[in-house]
Amino acid sequence: xxxxxxxxxxxxxxxxxxxxxxxxxxxxxxxxxxxxxxxxxxxxxxxxxxxxxxxxxxxxxxxxxxxxxxxxxxxxxxxxxxxxxxxxxxxxxxxxxxxxxxxxxxxxxxxxxxxxxxxxxxxxxxxxxxxxxxxxxxxxxxxxxxxxxxxxxxxxxxxxxxxxxxxxxxxxxxxxxxxxxxxxxxxxxxxxxxxxxxxxxxxxxxxxxxxxxxxxxxxxxxxxxxxxxxxxxxxxxxxxxxxxxxxxxxxxxxxxxxxxxxxxxxxxxxxxxxxxxxxxxxxxxxxxxxxxxxxxxxxxxxxxxxxxxxxxxxxxxxxxxxxxxxxxxxxxxxxxxxxxxxxxxxxxxxxxxxxxxxxxxxxxxxxxxxxxxxxxxxxxxxxxxxxxxxxxxxxxxxxxxxxxxxxxxxxxxxxxxxxxxxxxxxxxxxxxxxxxxxxxxxxxxxxxxxxxxxxxxxxxxxxxxxxxxxxxxxxxxx
Amino acid sequence: xxxxxxxxxxxxxxxxxxxxxxxxxxxxxxxxxxxxxxxxxxxxxxxxxxxxxxxxxxxxxxxxxxxxxxxxxxxxxxxxxxxxxxxxxxxxxxxxxxxxx
Numbered sequence: 001x002x003x004x005x006x007x008x009x010x011x012x013x014x015x016x017x018x019x020x021x022x023x024x025x026x027x028x029x030x031x032x033x034x035x036x037x038x039x040x041x042x043x044x045x046x047x048x049x050x051x052x053x054x055x056x057x058x059x060x061x062x063x064x065x066x067x068x069x070x071x072x073x074x075x076x077x078x079x080x081x082x083x084x085x086x087x088x089x090x091x092x093x094x095x096x097x098x099x100x101x102x103x104x105x106x107x108x109x110x111x112x113x114x115x116x117x118x119x120x121x122x123x124x125x126x127x128x129x130x131x132x133x134x135x136x137x138x139x140x141x142x143x144x145x146x147x148x149x150x151x152x153x154x155x156x157x158x159x160x161x162x163x164x165x166x167x168x169x170x171x172x173x174x175x176x177x178x179x180x181x182x183x184x185x186x187x188x189x190x191x192x193x194x195x196x197x198x199x200x201x202x203x204x205x206x207x208x209x210x211x212x213x214x215x216x217x218x219x220x221x222x223x224x225x226x227x228x229x230x231x232x233x234x235x236x237x238x239x240x241x242x243x244x245x246x247x248x249x250x251x252x253x254x255x256x257x258x259x260x261x262x263x264x265x266x267x268x269x270x271x272x273x274x275x276x277x278x279x280x281x282x283x284x285x286x287x288x289x290x291x292x293x294x295x296x297x298x299x300x301x302x303x304x305x306x307x308x309x310x311x312x313x314x315x316x317x318x319x320x321x322x323x324x325x326x327x328x329x330x331x332x333x334x335x336x337x338x339x340x341x342x343x344x345x346x347x348x349x350x351x352x353x354x355x356x357x358x359x360x361x362x363x364x365x366x367x368x369x370x371x372x373x374x375x376x377x378x379x380x381x382x383x384x385x386x387x388x389x390x391x392x393x394x395x396x397x398x399x400x401x402x403x404x405x406x407x408x409x410x411x412x413x414x415x416x417x418x419x420x421x422x423x424x425x426x427x428x429x430x431x432x433x434x435x436x437x438x439x440x441x442x443x444x445x446x447x448x449x450x451x452x453x454x455x456x457x458x459x460x461x462x463x464x465x466x467x468x469x470x471x472x473x474x475x476x477x478x
Numbered sequence: 479x480x481x482x483x484x485x486x487x488x489x490x491x492x493x494x495x496x497x498x499x500x501x502x503x504x505x506x507x508x509x510x511x512x513x514x515x516x517x518x519x520x521x522x523x524x525x526x527x528x529x530x531x532x533x534x535x536x537x538x539x540x541x542x543x544x545x546x547x548x549x550x551x552x553x554x555x556x557x558x559x560x561x562x563x564x565x566x567x568x569x570x571x572x573x574x575x576x577x578x579x
Contacts, residue, residue, distance in 0.1 A: 069537045070536070070537065070540065135541050135544075138545075138548075139544060139548060142548045142551075142552065143548075145552075146551060146552060146555055149555060149559070150555070153559060153562070156562075158563075158566045158567060161559060161562050161563050161566065162563060162567075162572055164559055165506070165556070165559045165560065165563055165572060166572055168552075168555065168556055168559060169500065169509055169513075169556070172500070172513050172552055172556070173497065173500050173501065173513065173516070176493075176496070176497065176500075176513065176516045176517055176520060177497070179517070179520040179524075179545065180493055180519070180520040180523060182524070182541075183489075183520050183521075183523040183524035183527060183538075184523065184527070186524060186527070186528055186537075186538060186541075187486065187523065187524070187526075187527025187528050188527075190528070190535075192537075192541075
């Protein structure tokens with residue numbers, strides 16, 4: 001049964017595709033004025049979807065009325081609604097930021113294909129969150145990867161192109177592994193629909209299923225930049241223009257994590273217990289290694305990018321704890337949302353700091369506290385979420401995670417979580433401390449559009465205040 | 479051994495060869511070609527493994543067609559970036575220096 005017309009799920013994919021195409025046709029550097037109202041409409045659609053899901057539970061939309069297996073089904077449930085809301089909200093704020101960022105003469109050349117690529121990126125991400133079939137998920141993963149690689153290269157510099165190539169190669173090999181997994185699953189069970197696979201896979205599956213699960217999960221971990229597959233992330237996210245870094249770090253890496261979570265909760269649940277320790281261990285290593293690198297780097301954006309490597313580690317700590325109860329899953333989603341908002345704010349603020357000082361190193365920051373206090377405040381607030389201090393959403397995520405670890409008697413993870421929080425405080429304060437130093441005589445500050453400062457601030461405030469409304473988010477997850 | 483299984487085994491072989499090439503080879507062009515070999519291997523497994531009986535299953539065929547389109551797009555992007563990289567640096571492979579912190 002198809003509904004008459006506006007199913008928000010379908011429009012969440014169609015609308016960004018439409019404005020991305022129009023922005024492409026409009027020519028280089030154009031499309032911002034189209035993207036912002038369209039993203040506002042997408043926010044409303046995602047909100048509408050979330051409200052209707054809260055009332056009536058998960059819903060299926062067969063595209064064009066064809067239905068699986070030859071048609072495509074869109075499945076929306078609480079988990080996808082949360083990710084959709086996060087994506088639209090962060091993308092809207094970053095679009096407002098990007099329009100002001102690229103208006104500057106020094107950055108205009110970087111905006112050439114920013115808007116169409118962003119539109120395709122968001123369409124792919126929305127489609128990913130709504131897909132109900134392993135093969136459709138492969139297609140959306142590839143679309144997302146290609147758009148993200150295009151965005152990394154959008155600046156056109158040599159380092160950016162090298163970073164984009166490296167990212168593309170990792171992404172292609174990873175999705176190749178995922179595709180092989182899908183092929184083995186389809187060959188074994190004759191279906192790729194997540195819902196029909198779940199009852200078919202028992203705790204003692206054939207070797208092909210193990211192999212498939214391994215290939216798919218390793219591929220997705222590489223796309224999420226989980227340690228030791230993180231090497232492509234710092235150059236790609238650290239080297240791109242600030243709005244691009246923010247989009248990639250806040251949203252894109254979460255998409256492949258979402259898929260791992262989906263698989264671990266659904267069809268691969270019987271297998272998850274065996275590999276969960278490995279995922280948790282890698283997550284712990286990511287937290288320590290990423291934070292350590294963030295404490296060492298000399299560049300502001302590299303610091304924020306290494307912080308992403310560390311924060312992604314938390315997402316994988318939930319897997320050894322998934323069995324306990326719903327707590328770990330809530331913690332993971334809360335961390336994804338908190339980090340999404342905070343990391344967008346950090347990159348947006350880092351972009352302002354670099355614009356104001358004209359330099360990209362931490363040493364160049366001396367004196368910015370007096371020049372762009374609002375941005376520094378935003379950086380600090382987002383830092384509160386990253387460190388996991390109350391009342392931020394990051395605190396809530398880590399609290400739920402510690403709760404889940406204690407409930408299942410796994411003390412070791414608690415130590416890692418707390419150590420990660422302390423290390424995060426270390427690298428956030430590296431930035432704040434330098435910002436309050438006295439500026440050297442010869443330093444020159446450039447004026448920064450107010451809109452850049454306010455969007456960074458709004459994102460940071462959202463990441464903190466969300467901690468107070470965590471109950472609604474958890475209720476939506478069901 | 480059925481024909482389908484033979485295809486699938488050939489696919490696994492191609493996939494492993496391609497994956498090894500994509501990871502180990504340094505030349506960007508070779509990496510892109512190896513990725514295509516890898517993808518073809520996965521497609522062979524997808525079609526071969528699903529055709530164990532005499533009835534043709536159309537779903538994997540539709541999937542492979544879609545997959546080929548995706549692979550063509552990815553190859554085009556990779557070649558475009560590799561050319562841009564070569565034009566700027568004169569090099570044909572990524573070296574360690576791009577990875578430095």
